[in-house]
Amino acid sequence: MMTQYKKYHTSLRYAFTLVELLVVIAIIGVLIALLLPAVQAAREAARRMACTNNLKQLVLGVHNFHDVHNKIPPNGPSLGPRFAWTVAILPFIEMTSAYDEVKSNNYNPYSASGAFRQMFAVFVCPSDLRSDDNRVANSIGPSNYRCSVGDCWTDWETGPGTRGPFCHENKARHGLESMSDGTSNTFLIGEVCQASNLSQNSGVKGDIRGSIASVKAAKSDTPSTLTGKICFDTRLSGGYVGGTSTGVVDVDCNSIGCRWGDAWDVYATFSAVLPPNAPACSTQGPASGSLAYWSERSALVTMSSYHTGGANAALGDGSVRFISETTNCETAGTSGLSASAAPTELKGASPFGIIGAYGSMNGGEAIATP
Numbered sequence: 001m002m003t004q005y006k007k008y009h010t011s012l013r014y015a016f017t018l019v020e021l022l023v024v025i026a027i028i029g030v031l032i033a034l035l036l037p038a039v040q041a042a043r044e045a046a047r048r049m050a051c052t053n054n055l056k057q058l059v060l061g062v063h064n065f066h067d068v069h070n071k072i073p074p075n076g077p078s079l080g081p082r083f084a085w086t087v088a089i090l091p092f093i094e095m096t097s098a099y100d101e102v103k104s105n106n107y108n109p110y111s112a113s114g115a116f117r118q119m120f121a122v123f124v125c126p127s128d129l130r131s132d133d134n135r136v137a138n139s140i141g142p143s144n145y146r147c148s149v150g151d152c153w154t155d156w157e158t159g160p161g162t163r164g165p166f167c168h169e170n171k172a173r174h175g176l177e178s179m180s181d182g183t184s185n186t187f188l189i190g191e192v193c194q195a196s197n198l199s200q201n202s203g204v205k206g207d208i209r210g211s212i213a214s215v216k217a218a219k220s221d222t223p224s225t226l227t228g229k230i231c232f233d234t235r236l237s238g239g240y241v242g243g244t245s246t247g248v249v250d251v252d253c254n255s256i257g258c259r260w261g262d263a264w265d266v267y268a269t270f271s272a273v274l275p276p277n278a279p280a281c282s283t284q285g286p287a288s289g290s291l292a293y294w295s296e297r298s299a300l301v302t303m304s305s306y307h308t309g310g311a312n313a314a315l316g317d318g319s320v321r322f323i324s325e326t327t328n329c330e331t332a333g334t335s336g337l338s339a340s341a342a343p344t345e346l347k348g349a350s351p352f353g354i355i356g357a358y359g360s361m362n363g364g365e366a367i368a369t370p
Contacts, residue, residue, distance in 0.1 A: 047126040048307050051144075051191065052320050054122050058145055058189055059314035061089035063176075068092075071173045072188075075147050075166045075263045081108050084268040085147045085166055086123065087261050093122060102261065109261035112139035116261050123260045127306040130194045130210070134258050142194050143260035146270040146301065148187035151350040151359035153271045153300040163346060163360045165316065166269065176316060180362040183316030187358045190270045190303040190323075191311040192280075194257035205242030206251035209304040212266060212280045213241040214250040228273045228329070228337035228352065231281035231300050241279040255296065256280070265299040272359025273352050274337075276303040276311035277325040313358075328353035 016024075065073045065088060073088035083102075087109070090099035098115035107113035119141040124131045134142045150164025165174050165188055179186045196210030206213075213234040234241045234248055242251045252266075259267045266282065282299035303323065305311035310324040330337055334351035349363045350356025357365035 044127065044307070048312075051125040051127060051305075051307070052312055054125065055145065055189055055191070055312055055314040055320045056318070057093055057122055058086075058089065059318050059320070061093040062188060063318060064092035065089050066176055071175050072165050073147075074173055075149075075268055081106065082263045083109060084261050084263040086143065086145075086268070095120070095122075109259055109263070110140070116140055116259070120260065124194075125191060125305065128194055129306075130196070134194050138258045140258060141260045142258050143267070144191055144194060144257060144305075146190050146192050146268060146303075148190060148359060149265075149269045149271055150187075150361065151272045151352050151356035151363070152346055153265070153273070153298065163350075163363070164272065165361055174361065178361050179316050181357070181360065181365060184319065185358060185365075186316040186361050187272055187313050188316050189314040190272075191276075191305045191313065192257055192270055192301060193304040193306065195255060196253045205236055205240040206253040208235065208239045208241050208279055209277060209306070210253065210256055211241055212252045212256055212282050212299060212301070213248045214252060215248055215281050215283060228300070231279050231302075232274060232337055234279045234281060252282070256301070264297040265301055266296045269299075270301045270303055272303075272350075272355050273300060273329065274302045275325050275327045275329050275355050276305065276323050278302045278329075280304075315358075323355075323358075327355055329355045331356065 062073060062085075073085040075085040076083070087099065087102060090096065098118075098120075101107075101114045102109075102116060105114060107116055109116050117139060119131060119135045123141065123143040123145060125144040128144050131142050131144075147166035148164040149162040149166055152163045165179065165186065167173060176183060193209040196207035213231070215230050215234070236242055242248055256266050262268060280300060280302045282296070303311040303313065307322070310322055310327075312320055313323050314320050330353045331349065331351045334349075337352070346360075349365050350360045352359070357363060
């Protein structure tokens with residue numbers, strides 16, 4: 001009898017209790033929580049490296065263009081209607097077929113035509129997840145990379161020129177020799193986030209990365225009334241731009257960076273006035289209610305990115321550097337952010353601190369480090 005009991009007893013199999021299962025699940029959850037940030041960080045590091053490689057390829061294209069033409073590519077219509085600097089360097093970054101297509105057909109870069117419809121990997125940062133949505137919504141390939149017009153902003157077409165290396169074809173074009181401050185101290189190309197959503201938020205606010213606050217200017221015929229201070233004051237809490245205290249009329253969240261080949265400011269240029277991830281602004285004339293047509297071509301576009309703490313920029317010597325969003329943008333002893341940034345009014349050292357020193361080609365500033 002005893003033997004039978006022992007045999008029966010040893011044949012029993014015990015299942016996990018509910019508590020044991022919950023403990024195991026909790027341990028797995030903790031492990032996943034610990035591992036997930038590391039995986040995300042690794043993915044972002046890879047995306048940031050890809051972004052850096054894009055900039056290196058683009059700046060190499062600019063140098064190759066310079067070797068052939070002895071000038072930096074124009075951001076203007078010499079090649080076709082409103083063709084941006086990106087179109088000019090296509091043959092120099094192994095995209096000759098795209099160049100031949102848009103050039104031979106004289107396509108408009110603001111229309112969904114030919115290669116302008118396509119989204120090219122070299123023009124988009126993998127960390128900006130809006131690229132596919134913007135391409136579908138606008139039927140045109142977007143871009144995250146902009147040419148530097150220096151420590152100023154001006155009407156793309158009718159303004160007096162720039163303090164940076166890139167300018168309209170009708171202005172005095174520059175060569176690398178114009179960078180008397182040193183090629184390693186002068187911005188060529190910077191990173192800017194694409195449009196933050198696919199509609200316009202009137203009079204309210206928009207994501208600070210990928211939006212332009214339209215500031216109501218005193219005059220409708222010049223962007224010089226827009227100051228860095230006004231633009232900087234449009235920053236709201238929570239990473240937004242907008243509001244009404246500084247005369248902001250609209251926040252445009254629909255156009256910035258949505259056309260890779262268009263030379264107008266909101267699509268192709270950036271100004272070295274404010275640090276990365278600060279607001280971007282454009283001027284608007286007295287008419288209220290909607291963005292003025294010409295605001296697209298006279299904007300203060302600031303570098304921005306989804307990399308933590310700043311944005312990438314390519315310098316005149318071909319190097320790529322990460323520019324911190326805490327980089328100084330006011331020079332002691334000047335009016336700084338309150339200064340007008342019309343190129344004809346800025347002489348010598350930039351009033352916009354280290355950011356401005358990187359923007360000006362020949363301001364005579366000391367070697368700048370972010």
